[in-house]
Amino acid sequence: MIKKNIILILLFYFLVIIQTSFLVHFEIFSRKWIGLLVIFIPLLLINLFEIPEKKSGVVAAAFAGFFIDVFSSGFFSVYLLTAIIFSLLIKFILRRYVRFPVFKKT
Secondary structure, three states, X not given: OHHHHHXXXXXXXXXXXXXXXXXXXXXXXXXXXXXXXXXXXXXXXXXXXXXXXXXXXXXXXXXXXXXXXXXXXOOOOHHHHHHHHHXXXXXXXXXXXXXXXXXXXO
């Protein structure tokens, strides 16, 4: 669990560094919401491919939102709350509306 959290911290730290320092120089990533897709697409994938009862997707959202807030010039915790709500919404939809087929041994 600790190794997974360290990997998530490093992953989102480097993604935010790349988004705020390198991708800003390109025309398409200079818009705020398109640049944030660099962070929210991996966050979406982590939450989609994780078991809905696990909590590491929410932890990843907290790390991602924290790092976006640290490197942005806006109010602190806006992206943190946005990322956590995004993650919880995905988990709610997966738990409530998506059923995965279960094969039973007969």
